[in-house]
Amino acid sequence: MPAIVLAACSPEQSALHPAGVDATELANLFWFMTIGGAVVWCVIMGAAIYAVVGKRRPRSERFADRFVFFGGVAFPTIGLAALLVFGLALLPDWRGTDAPDLRVSVVAEQFWWRLAYEGEDGVRIATANEVHLPVGATVEFALTSTDVIHSFWIPALGGKMDAIPGRTNLLRLTPTKQGIYRGVCAEFCGTSHALMAFPVMVHEAADFATWLAAQRQPATASGADAFVAAGCGACHVVRGVSEAGSVGPDLTHFASRRSIGAGTLELTRANLDDWLIAPTHIKPGVRMPSFATLPDAERTAIVDFLLELK
Incomplete structure (x- = not known):
């Protein structure tokens, strides 16, 4: 359990560890809303506790009217208006903005x-x-x-x-x-x-x-024969080797990437071979066909070629 809790502290996918202008503004909004909500909760809980354990003596009608006005009208209105203004200020305004870099x-x-x-x-x-x-x-x-x-x-x-x-x-x-x-x-x-x-x-x-x-730059790897013979070029572009494929990802510099299958597996020789053998087992619904029926030597040649595409 502690490991699971600590895993949430990783900054790689955390909106509370901002590394961009917009993320910083959103994190500030989160903390503003959290603190505002905590203040509201404390006020309400304080009022409830006072009502339960406070001295029970009659209150004037004037006190009751003021309590309802400030606690039920003024405080919620001002608080919600402040939260609304803070949130609306984060909406992007692209009118007249410069071209992006x-x-x-x-x-x-x-x-x-x-x-x-x-x-x-x-x-x-x-x-x-x-x-x-x-x-x-x-x-x-x-x-x-x-x-x-x-x-x-x-x-x-x-x-x-x-x-x-x-x-x-x-x-x-x-x-x-x-x-x-x-x-x-x-x-x-x-x-x-x-x-x-x-x-x-x-x-x-x-x-x-x-x-x-x-x-x-186009691909510089050699040994593309097995890749072409297996029909991989029908789905994948490798510039300088196969240019017609458009169904699957461009693989021109495949070996320079960190993962296989859109972050599914780390890019290693063993994982790439497993991916070619059983892609739908690893990633259900993927349209990548299986190459399990290829002779091991041909599949190894494809893996060798892909791992040279730096």
């Missing part, structure tokens, strides 16, 4: 995330299931979905926004601290909803520019 397209699918970064020259740089951001930059996420309603949420950086089929919603976040955080889908979307997470890496600007430049 970075635009990222996010397409939610069951049960993973398709991402594309817009380069300075307008070229879209495709990746999947892992978000990289520069610290201090205002990032605009353009969110949509191909199937059902999902919700894009990085608790440590800010609030959530729904990804809705046929519609594009815009969410702006500004990370303020370097680190590794965890994003999730916050709208129930099917059997593997709980396995639709993604790591979020916040870098210094120079390190982010280096990462983005590397993502623009």
Whole structure:
């Protein structure tokens, strides 16, 4: 039990350990509301205790009228108005705002995330299931979905926004601290909803520019024959190897990522082999076919190739 309680203290997915401008404001709102609620509770409990154990002597009608006015009208009205003003001040006002420093397209699918970064020259740089951001930059996420309603949420950086089929919603976040955080889908979307997470890496600007430049390059790994022969290119793009696939995630720099299956498994050789053998056992509802019938040598060759895609 203590381990379970302490696990909630991890800052990777905690809105109370803010690492962004919006998350800081939301955390302040939480504490303001919590303290305000505690004050109200103390006042009510104090009044109730006084009414029960206080000296029982007649009170004048004037005292009763004042008690009802201040306790039942003035105090609730002023308190709720203060909480409302504090909350409304956090609503975003994008009228006339400047262009963001970075635009990222996010397409939610069951049960993973398709991402594309817009380069300075307008070229879209495709990746999947892992978000990289520069610290201090205002990032605009353009969110949509191909199937059902999902919700894009990085608790440590800010609030959530729904990804809705046929519609594009815009969410702006500004990370303020370097680190590794965890994003999730916050709208129930099917059997593997709980396995639709993604790591979020916040870098210094120079390190982010280096990462983005590397993502623009085609794959440099050798030994793609088994990958192509197994038909993997029908679903996955690996720039420089297979360009037609669009059903599954872009795998051009797959080995540079931290996880398999949108945060489901740590990226290791053993886990990748297990994923190829039984993806639906690991992640129910996933559309990835099983390659359990492939000879071990061919499956090993595919694993070797994928692990070279840095």
